[in-house]
Amino acid sequence: MTYQRPNFRHPNLPVNELGYTRKDYEGALSTLCAGCGHDSISAAIVQACFEMSIEPHKVAKLSGIGCSSKTPTYFLGNSHGFNSVHGRMPSVATGANLANREMIYVGVSGDGDTASIGMGQFTHAVRRNLNMMYVVENNGCYGLTKGQDSATADVGSASKKGEPNPFEPIDLASVALQLGATFVARSFSGDRAQLVPLIKAAISHRGFAFIDVISPCVTFNNNPASTKGYEHVRDHLAATGTVDFVPVKQEITTSYPEGESQEVTLHDGSVVHLQKADPELDINSRRSALRLIKDYKAKDQILTGLLFMDEDSRDLHEIIGTSNKPLRSLNESDLCPGQKVLDNLNESLR
Amino acid sequence: MKPTDVKDPEYFHKVVDCQYACPAHTPVPEYIRLIAAQRYTDAYMINWESNVFPGVLGRTCDRPCEPACRRSRIEEEPVAICRLKRVAADNKSNVADRLPAIPKEKNGKKIALLGGGPASLTVARDLMPLGYSIDLYDDQPAGGGFMRSQIPAFRLPEEVLNEEVNMILDMGVLTQFNTYVDSLKSILDKGYDAVFVGTGAPRGRDLDLPGRKEADDNIHIGIDWLSSVAFGHTSTVGKRVVVMGGGNTAMDCCRTARRLGGEDVKVVVRSPFDDMKASPWEKEDAMHEGIPILDNHVPQEFVVENGKLKGVVFEKVEAQYDDKGKRTLVPTGEDSVLIECDDVLMAIGQENAFPWIERDIGVEFGKWDMPVVNEVTFQSSNPKVFFGGDAAFGPENVITAVAHGHQAAISIDLFCRGESVDTRPAPGVNLVSQKMGIHEWSYDNAVEDDKRYIVPQAELKQTLSDRKLEVELGFDAQTAFREAQRCLNCDVQTVFAEDRCIECDACIDICPTDCLTFEVNDGEEEQIRQKLKMPANNLAQDLYVSEDLPTGRAMIKDENVCLHCGLCAERCPTAAWDMQKFYYSVTKAGK
Ligand SMILES: Cc1cc2nc3c(=O)[nH]c(=O)nc-3n(C[C@H](O)[C@H](O)[C@H](O)COP(=O)(O)OP(=O)(O)OC[C@H]3O[C@@H](n4cnc5c(N)ncnc54)[C@H](O)[C@@H]3O)c2cc1C
Ligand SMILES: Cc1ncc(C[n+]2csc(CCOP(=O)(O)OP(=O)(O)O)c2C)c(N)n1
Ligand code: SF4
Numbered sequence: 001m002t003y004q005r006p007n008f009r010h011p012n013l014p015v016n017e018l019g020y021t022r023k024d025y026e027g028a029l030s031t032l033c034a035g036c037g038h039d040s041i042s043a044a045i046v047q048a049c050f051e052m053s054i055e056p057h058k059v060a061k062l063s064g065i066g067c068s069s070k071t072p073t074y075f076l077g078n079s080h081g082f083n084s085v086h087g088r089m090p091s092v093a094t095g096a097n098l099a100n101r102e103m104i105y106v107g108v109s110g111d112g113d114t115a116s117i118g119m120g121q122f123t124h125a126v127r128r129n130l131n132m133m134y135v136v137e138n139n140g141c142y143g144l145t146k147g148q149d150s151a152t153a154d155v156g157s158a159s160k161k162g163e164p165n166p167f168e169p170i171d172l173a174s175v176a177l178q179l180g181a182t183f184v185a186r187s188f189s190g191d192r193a194q195l196v197p198l199i200k201a202a203i204s205h206r207g208f209a210f211i212d213v214i215s216p217c218v219t220f221n222n223n224p225a226s227t228k229g230y231e232h233v234r235d236h237l238a239a240t241g242t243v244d245f246v247p248v249k250q251e252i253t254t255s256y257p258e259g260e261s262q263e264v265t266l267h268d269g270s271v272v273h274l275q276k277a278d279p280e281l282d283i284n285s286r287r288s289a290l291r292l293i294k295d296y297k298a299k300d301q302i303l304t305g306l307l308f309m310d311e312d313s314r315d316l317h318e319i320i321g322t323s324n325k326p327l328r329s330l331n332e333s334d335l336c337p338g339q340k341v342l343d344n345l346n347e348s349l350r
Numbered sequence: 351m352k353p354t355d356v357k358d359p360e361y362f363h364k365v366v367d368c369q370y371a372c373p374a375h376t377p378v379p380e381y382i383r384l385i386a387a388q389r390y391t392d393a394y395m396i397n398w399e400s401n402v403f404p405g406v407l408g409r410t411c412d413r414p415c416e417p418a419c420r421r422s423r424i425e426e427e428p429v430a431i432c433r434l435k436r437v438a439a440d441n442k443s444n445v446a447d448r449l450p451a452i453p454k455e456k457n458g459k460k461i462a463l464l465g466g467g468p469a470s471l472t473v474a475r476d477l478m479p480l481g482y483s484i485d486l487y488d489d490q491p492a493g494g495g496f497m498r499s500q501i502p503a504f505r506l507p508e509e510v511l512n513e514e515v516n517m518i519l520d521m522g523v524l525t526q527f528n529t530y531v532d533s534l535k536s537i538l539d540k541g542y543d544a545v546f547v548g549t550g551a552p553r554g555r556d557l558d559l560p561g562r563k564e565a566d567d568n569i570h571i572g573i574d575w576l577s578s579v580a581f582g583h584t585s586t587v588g589k590r591v592v593v594m595g596g597g598n599t600a601m602d603c604c605r606t607a608r609r610l611g612g613e614d615v616k617v618v619v620r621s622p623f624d625d626m627k628a629s630p631w632e633k634e635d636a637m638h639e640g641i642p643i644l645d646n647h648v649p650q651e652f653v654v655e656n657g658k659l660k661g662v663v664f665e666k667v668e669a670q671y672d673d674k675g676k677r678t679l680v681p682t683g684e685d686s687v688l689i690e691c692d693d694v695l696m697a698i699g700q701e702n703a704f705p706w707i708e709r710d711i712g713v714e715f716g717k718w719d720m721p722v723v724n725e726v727t728f729q730s731s732n733p734k735v736f737f738g739g740d741a742a743f744g745p746e747n748v749i750t751a752v753a754h755g756h757q758a759a760i761s762i763d764l765f766c767r768g769e770s771v772d773t774r775p776a777p778g779v780n781l782v783s784q785k786m787g788i789h790e791w792s793y794d795n796a797v798e799d800d801k802r803y804i805v806p807q808a809e810l811k812q813t814l815s816d817r818k819l820e821v822e823l824g825f826d827a828q829t830a831f832r833e834a835q836r837c838l839n840c841d842v843q844t845v846f847a848e849d850r851c852i853e854c855d856a857c858i859d860i861c862p863t864d865c866l867t868f869e870v871n872d873g874e875e876e877q878i879r880q881k882l883k884m885p886a887n888n889l890a891q892d893l894y895v896s897e898d899l900p901t902g903r904a905m906i907k908d909e910n911v912c913l914h915c916g917l918c919a920e921r922c923p924t925a926a927w928d929m930q931k932f933y934y935s936v937t938k939a940g941k
C-alpha cells in the first residue's frame with residue numbers, strides 16, 4: 001500500500017525561461033478528497049506560474065482556514081506561505097504586502113472563509129486595492145467542517161444533507177465590483193483553458209485581482225440538487241468570451257475579429273485579449289459587469305470569464321505613497337536620514 | 351480516432367512492453383513480483399511454462415525484453431529482467447511435483463525430432479504431456495544442441511543445462527544421440543506421423559584468403575572449435591590468438607581462448623565498435639578479461655612462414671554512411687598491419703545447411719537454399735514436416751527457438767488430430783481489479799528511484815584459470831528484491847469506464863508523467879497525438895482513447911511513460927479509472 005507521488009516525470013517536460021519544469025512549481029501531494037475541484041485550481045496555478053516563468057521565491061501564498069485554504073501546501077512548494085486564521089488572510093496579506101511590495105501575493109480562500117467569517121476583512125482589502133491575486137474556491141459549503149451551507153449557496157440549492165438552503169446568496173464577484181475591485185473574474189475549476197489565462201492576468205494586474213472560482217466539493221455538495229456540483233455548473237455555464245493572455249515579451253500573433261474583441265493592456269505591458277461572446281459586455285465598465293451578472297443569473301446561467309478590469313488601477317502603495325522599496329532593504333541612513341533632513345522637514349511645516 | 355477496443359487482448363498485451371517483446375511472451379512482471387515476494391518456485395514455473403529453460407535463459411538470453419522495458423524510457427536502464435529470472439532458477443525448490451503428468455497410455459502418434467536443441471526440446475515438452483511418442487535424433491553425445499556445444503560453461507554451467515534438458519528428456523523422450531541424420535527421406539520412411547526439423551544453423555563460415563590452406567593447422571572455425579572445447583577434445587590454444595568477427599560467437603571464442611592458455615588474445619573486427627553484432631554486455635565482459643577489440647580492420651591475408659602461421663594482415667578502414675544510412679567500409683590509406691599470432695579463430699557467422707534433405711520429397715526450398723516455412727504454423731510444403739529454431743529462418747537465439755517450438759507443437763498436434771493448422775488458439779487472458787481498499791492495492795504501486803543493480807562476478811584470476819567456473823555470481827536475495835522493485839508492473843493496466851467519469855480533472859492533474867488528457871477527438875491519430883498535454887511522439891506506443899464524454903471530449907491516454915503507479919485510480923472519486931492486472935498467456939498445444 002502506497003500513496004505517494006513517484007519522482008519520475010515525463011522525460012520531455014518543457015522548461016521555461018528560468019530552466020524550470022512544471023515539477024519545480026508543484027507542492028506536496030494533496031490530501032483533499034479525490035476529485036475535489038480545489039485540486040484543479042492548484043494545478044491551474046502551477047501551470048500559470050510555470051508558463052509565466054515566475055521565480056518561485058518571489059511568491060507568497062496566503063490563506064485562511066478550510067479545504068481551499070489548505071491548498072497552498074499543494075502548489076508552489078518552493079515559495080513562501082502563510083496559512084493564517086479563519087477569515088483573516090486579508091490582514092496578513094495587507095501586512096506582508098506593505099512590508100514588501102516586490103513579492104507576488106497569491107491569496108487563496110474559500111466561500112466560508114471569505115463570505116462568512118472573513119467578510120469584513122475581505123471588503124477592506126478590496127476597497128484598498130491591495131496588490132494581490134485573491135482566489136475564492138467557491139463550493140457553496142464549508143467543506144472542511146463537513147459541508148454546512150455557506151453564504152454563497154443559492155436559494156433552494158441542497159447539499160448532500162438534502163435540506164434546501166433558505167437564504168439569499170452573497171455573490172462575491174458583485175460585492176467585489178461594488179467595493180471597487182480593479183480586476184474581477186469568475187471561472188470554474190473544470191475549465192482549465194479559461195482559468196489559466198485568468199490567473200496569469202490576475203497575477204500581472206497591479207491592484208486587487210479577484211477570481212471567484214466555482215469549485216465543486218465532491219464529497220458534500222456534488223449531488224443533483226446542488227447548484228455547485230459538476231453537472232449543474234457544466235449545464236449552466238456561460239462565458240464572457242475566450243481569454244488570451246499575451247505576456248510582454250511575446251508578440252500578438254492571433255488576429256481577432258473587429259468589434260467582437262476587446263484588448264486590455266496591463267501595467268507590466270502584457271495584454272489580455274478577450275474575444276467577446278456577448279456584445280453587451282464592456283470590460284472597462286463596472287456597471288456593465290454588474291448588470292450582465294444579474295442578467296445571466298436571471299436566465300439561470302453562471303457567467304464566467306473576465307468581467308471587469310481597470311487599466312488605470314492604482315494600488316494601495318501608490319494611493320498612500322509608501323516607500324518604493326521593500327522595508328527590509330531600508331538601511332540605517334534611509335530610516336534616519338540625519339539632522340539636516342529633519343530640519344528641512346520641520347521647516348516645511350512651519 | 352476510433353475509441354480503443356480494450357477487449358482485444360493484444361491492446362493490453364502491448365502495454366506490457368517486456369512480455370510483448372519476448373518471443374515466447376513470458377509474463378515478466380508477474381514473475382518479477384513473485385521474486386520480490388521470495389516465491390521463487392512460483393516465479394520459476396511461470397517462466398518454465400513460457401520459456402522452458404529459465405535457468406539457461408536467466409544466464410544467456412539475448413534479452414529482447416530489456417531494450418523494450420518501459421523503465422528505460424523514464425530513466426537510463428531497464429529492469430535487469432534476465433538476471434532476475436536466474437534468481438528464480440537458483441533459489442527454486444524441487445519442482446518435480448509441478449511438472450505435467452505424462453500419460454502412461456500413449457495416443458498412438460509418433461513424432462521424430464531432428465536435432466536436440468531448444469526448439470526440438472520445446473516441441474517435446476509440449477507434446478509429451480499429450481501422449482505423443484517422441485524420438486529425438488542428434489549428432490552430439492548429449493541433448494541441448496548449441497546450448498551445450500556452443501555456449502561456454504563459464505556462462506552456463508553444465509549442471510544448470512542438464513537439469514533443464516533432463517526435465518524434458520525424462521518425460522520419456524527416446525533419444526538417439528551420436529546419430530547424424532543423413533536422409534530426411536529415411537526418417538519419413540519410418541512412418542512418423544510428423545517430423546520436426548530443429549537442426550539449427552550448424553555450419554560456420556570460412557574466409558578464403560591467401561594463405562588459408564597453408565595455415566590450416568592453426569586456423570579454426572569458431573563454432574567447431576567451441577564445441578570441440580565443450581566436449582573436451584580441445585584443451586589448449588596458442589599464447590597469441592586472433593579472433594576474427596564481432597558477434598557473440600567471437601566473444602565466446604576469445605574468452606574461451608583466454609581460459610585455454612591464450613595470453614595475448616585480440617578480437618579483430620571489420621566494422622566500427624558500435625556496429626558490432628555482439629551484445630554490449632558480452633563486449634564489456636570480454637574487455638574486462640583483458641581482451642582488446644580492434645575495430646575497422648579488414649583481413650587481407652594469412653601470413654605463413656616456414657610452413658606455419660605467422661599472423662594475419664589487416665587493412666585499416668573507416669565506415670562511411672550514405673543518406674540512407676547504408677554503410678561502406680572505405681580504406682583509410684594507412685599501411686596494412688600484420689598482427690602476429692599462433693592461432694586464428696574464425697567467428698564470422700553461421701549458415702544453415704541441409705545436405706541431408708532430399709529435394710524430391712516435397713520439402714520445397716527457396717531463397718538462399720532455405721526451406722519454405724510458414725511463419726505462423728512452421729509447416730513446410732510437405733505437410734508432415736515442420737521446421738523451427740535456427741533451422742527455420744536462420745540463426746537467432748534460444749528464446750526464439752523456444753517460441754518456434756511452442757507454435758510448431760500446436761501445429762503438429764492439430765495436424766495429427768486432422769485439424770487445420772491455420773486455426774490458431776486464442777491466448778489465455780485474465781483482467782482483475784487490484785483494488786483492496788482506500789490507498790490499498792494488491793500490488794506494490796510505489797515507484798522506486800533505484801538505478802539498475804550490477805550482477806557481481808567471481809574474481810578474474812579464478813575465472814580465467816578454470817574454463818568451467820561461472821563468471822557471474824547472480825544477485826543475492828536482497829539485491830534481487832531491490833532490482834525487482836524497479837519493475838513498474840506494466841501488466842497492472844489502467845482501465846477506464848467512461849460512464850463513471852465526471853470529468854473533474856483529478857487524474858489528469860495527479861498523473862506524474864502527464865499521460866492523460868481530455869481532448870476533443872476530432873482528428874486523425876497524428877493530430878490527436880500532438881494535441882495532448884505532452885505530445886505523444888513515441889509512435890511505437892499506443893493511445894488509449896475513450897468514447898466521448900458528456901462535455902464532448904474523450905479521455906486520451908498515451909501509454910508511453912505510464913508508471914502504473916495507480917494514482918489516477920487513487921484520485922478518481924468515482925473509480926472511473928481502475929488498476930486491473932492483465933494476465934496474458936500464449937496458449938500451448940492441446941489447450
Ligand atoms: C557461440 C554461440 C554462442 C551462443 N550464445 C547464445 C546465447 O548466449 N544466448 C542465446 O540465446 N543464443 C545463443 N546462441 C544461439 C543459440 O545457441 C541458437 O540460436 C539456438 O541454440 C538454436 O536452437 P535450435 O533448437 O534451433 O538448434 P541448435 O541449438 O543449434 O541445435 C541443433 C542440434 O541439431 C544437431 N544437428 C544438426 N544437424 C543434424 C543432423 N543432420 N542430424 C542430427 N543432428 C543434427 C546439432 O548438432 C545441434 O545439436 C549462440 C550461438 C553460438 C554459435
Ligand atoms: C475561528 C474559526 N471559526 C470556525 C472554524 C471552523 N471552520 C473551519 S473551516 C470552516 C469553513 C470553511 O469553509 P470554506 O472557507 O468554504 O472552505 P472549504 O472547506 O469549503 O474549501 C469553518 C467554519 C475555524 N477553523 N476557526
Ligand atoms: S470536503 Fe469537499 S472541499 Fe473538502 S477536500 Fe473534500 S471535496 Fe474538497
Ligand code: SF4
Pocket residue numbers: 366367368369378379418419420421428429431836837838839840841
Ligand atoms: S518495468 Fe517491469 S513490466 Fe514494465 S517493461 Fe520493464 S520489466 Fe516489464
Ligand code: SF4
Pocket residue numbers: 844860861862863864865866907911912913914915916917918919
Ligand atoms: S498509473 Fe495513472 S497516474 Fe500513474 S502514470 Fe499511469 S496514467 Fe499516470
Ligand SMILES: [Mg+2]
Pocket residue numbers: 066068110111112137138139140141142143150
Ligand atoms: Mg467552501
